[in-house]
Amino acid sequence: MITLSGSCLCKAVRFQISGPIMKTGHCHCESCRRATSSPVTTFLSSAIKHVAFTGAPRRIFASSPGVSRGFCGACGSPLSFETEARPGEIDLYVASLEGAAGVPIEQHWYWNERVDWLTCQDDLPKHDD
Numbered sequence: 410m411i412t413l414s415g416s417c418l419c420k421a422v423r424f425q426i427s428g429p430i431m432k433t434g435h436c437h438c439e440s441c442r443r444a445t446s447s448p449v450t451t452f453l454s455s456a457i458k459h460v461a462f463t464g465a466p467r468r469i470f471a472s473s474p475g476v477s478r479g480f481c482g483a484c485g486s487p488l489s490f491e492t493e494a495r496p497g498e499i500d501l502y503v504a505s506l507e508g509a510a511g512v513p514i515e516q517h518w519y520w521n522e523r524v525d526w527l528t529c530q531d532d533l534p535k536h537d538d
């Protein structure tokens with residue numbers, strides 16, 4: 410059991426995770442790249458029942474069928490990713506945790522979609538999906 414907290418840039422939306430982290434990874438997919446305007450997006454996955462959002466409600470953008478990306482309606486920070494393919498789970502951005510807190514990152518996803526102008530030299534498993 411761990412407790413982590415985070416927020417968007419303007420802190421209108423805050424969240425707290427009170428439970429185990431299910432998995433973590435760096436996502437290189439084009440969809441995440443565009444949603445964040447960043448070359449890599451680092452996620453942690455949790456059961457939705459262990460995540461509490463407070464403050465302003467998230468805005469939701471359906472970026473592809475069955476996929477909901479949450480963001481702050483005031484400052485625009487990306488906040489969450491949910492897909493019908495993994496019901497009951499939510500992905501949150503590790504970079505939005507308070508105090509530059511981190512969690513151990515386990516793997517890379519969509520390695521085949523990565524940009525060629527960023528070098529990632531680690532020993533983590535690199536998956537193409």
Ligand SMILES: [Zn+2]
Nearest residue numbers: 417419481484
């Ligand atoms: Zn905000």
Ligand SMILES: [Zn+2]
Nearest residue numbers: 436437438441
């Ligand atoms: Zn992605």
